[in-house]
Amino acid sequence: MSSLVKILALIAAAAFVAQAEAATDKIVCYFGSWSTYRNGNGKFSVENINPHLCTHLIYTFVGINGDGSINILDRWNEIDLGAMRRFNDLKKQNPKLKTLIAIGGWNEGSLIFTKVVSNDRLMENFANSALLFMQEHGFDGFDLDWEYPARRGGAATDKVNFSKMLKLFRKKFDETGKKYLLTAAVAGTGTAADLSYEVPALNEYLDFVNLMAYDFHGSYDGVTGQNAPLYPSNVDLSLEAKERCVQASVEAWLARGLSPEKLVLGMGVYGRTFTLSNQANNRVGAPVSNAGHQGPYTMEAGMMGYNEICEKILQGGWTEVWDEKQQVPYMYKGDQWVGYDNPKSIHIKVDYAKSLGLGGLMIWSVETDDFKGICGSKNPIQKEINSALDKSIPEEPEVPSTTQTPKPEPQPTQPPTTGTKCSQEGYMRDPTNCAVFYYCKKNGSYFIQSEFKCAGNLVFDLDKLVCNYPSLVNC
Known part of the structure; x- marks a missing residue:
């Protein structure tokens, strides 16, 4: 040539x-x-x-x-x-x-x-x-x-x-x-x-x-x-x-x-977690007995969000390894092993x-x-x-500090004759189903009741006024 x-x-x-x-x-x-x-x-x-x-x-x-x-x-x-x-x-x-x-x-x-x-x-x-x-x-x-x-x-x-x-x-x-x-x-x-x-x-x-x-x-x-x-x-x-x-x-x-x-x-933006069969064998391809422990926020065995992983590293005790062959990291502590990005x-x-x-x-x-x-x-x-990608990175937006649930605006209805669960203004939980809750608004001599239901398997947390995991709620 x-x-x-x-x-x-x-x-x-x-x-x-x-x-x-x-x-x-x-x-x-x-x-x-x-x-x-x-x-x-x-x-x-x-x-x-x-x-x-x-x-x-x-x-x-x-x-x-x-x-x-x-x-x-x-x-x-x-x-x-x-x-x-x-x-x-x-x-x-x-x-x-x-x-x-x-x-x-x-x-x-x-x-x-x-x-x-x-x-x-x-x-x-x-x-x-x-x-x-x-x-x-x-x-x-x-x-x-x-x-x-x-x-x-x-x-x-x-x-x-x-x-x-x-x-x-x-x-x-x-x-x-x-x-x-x-x-x-x-x-x-x-x-x-x-x-x-x-x-x-x-x-x-x-x-x-x-x-x-x-x-x-x-x-x-x-x-x-x-x-x-x-x-x-x-x-x-x-x-x-x-x-x-x-x-x-x-x-x-x-x-x-x-x-x-x-x-x-x-x-x-997460990793997969494992429970090692033998703590001494903690390399890629090591035998495992089960999924790894769940994270405190995602609460799913076998995975952790990157936010949970980096907090674990901050807490200390984890050994971090760069996997040169696969160009990704992993970490381990005791019988816990996490592969992530x-x-x-x-x-x-x-x-x-x-x-x-x-x-x-x-x-x-x-x-x-x-x-x-x-x-x-x-x-x-x-x-x-x-x-x-050589893109400019702007400032992070300010996030409101409140964690309470915004109050919906219930539509006016005729005064209920029977069946209302409301006894005061605000949120109430159903006495027989913790996933169901109500927002009660006083309207003269009666309450307007708006009914809601938490998604999935969640239940309503009266302390935090949000839908929450059942294990964290006194139901």
């Missing part, structure tokens, strides 16, 4: 890299709305979100009804307390911000999705309901988080029907003349992609694809493993094991036809995404970052992403 050819080749390569790095500009942030019910330093409301650290914010979750309509899962929080409205009001602070509503999630599974997409009438109703919901509540897009087509109670026909559904959604959204975003969260590995998706259809109809490149290992493996390693470990010897890392996932999706600029690389590993993943010209980065999720700055600067994970 002549010197001139070599020089031209180097210039072309440099231009490609520059173009690739410039293309990586999205920062997509999921928000778990149920975190408003967490305790202490884990309690997270919409007002804790810094709207300048993300380009796209996704509110999770709504569900799907059997007729294809949207199911609001926690109407008291979402509507009565205005969480969705307040979420979309964040655009007043950052006019460039785009907000999306996500449907599905792990708990939704596949059964209802499969029923709806298997019927043209129900699918049409689903698309219309999604569009109406965005218009009514002020969202800029709709995120399909079906976990997963043709799996977890789904049918083999889901794969084709998912593409059919995307085509219909795209048509409905485009007919409005407004650029509503259509996105999807998808499973990480190539094997999962082959089971659930026709990748070229996703590439054609979606604005971008959020790749859930985490949960590659957990206590269910029987051995310790990193939640989201960039590369395989020394103990990952089989083809199946080598598939469970970020690099393999990204390469698999690109090989199946997804355009790099549409692939948004997901990163977990920290700002250093997040920066490396951002650089990896930039090197391939991917469309951006995604995090699950904002409420498990160190949003109070207990371990140092507020939101270190989100700030590291912005820094790695």
